[in-house]
Amino acid sequence: MGIWESFWIGSASTIFGGIVLAIFFFWVREKWFGVADVTGKWHFNMITQKTVYNPYKDMELHYVGVIWREGNQLHGSVEKVYEKSSTGERPYIGEHRSRGKLTGTYEKNYFSKDRVHIHVSEQGKGRESTNYFTLTVNKRRLRGNFCSFVADQEGVSRWQREPF
Known part of the structure; x- marks a missing residue:
């Protein structure tokens, strides 16, 4: 076998091996380390732990929302469906639900773990409110913290596929 023949055989096998290895690592990345499916319907709560307005302490709000993902950007809408606060419990039905983007x-x-950063701009009864979430991604749930401009609220939030 000549020097050129062994050169071309060695080069071809190196190129072929590199292509196979690249495909294998791409498959592993997509299969085990791919982006979790956050698109679809979610139910989430917000439990206030710190606030400057004491009646909101320990308040729990429930929402239902829809998320769609385009690349790493998230879009969607939410509706408030339930409130438990110092003034009592109340479900929000139909026209009484406040909507948000x-x-x-x-x-x-x-x-x-992957994370999502979500901003919800909600049109409430008196004014528009802003909620910001930093959530850790698991297969079927998101968990983390939120902060809100309404009474400088901070607390925890849990997002899941099933209603509360």
């Missing part, structure tokens, strides 16, 4: 980003992490 959802925007956000999906943060892909390879060495830690």
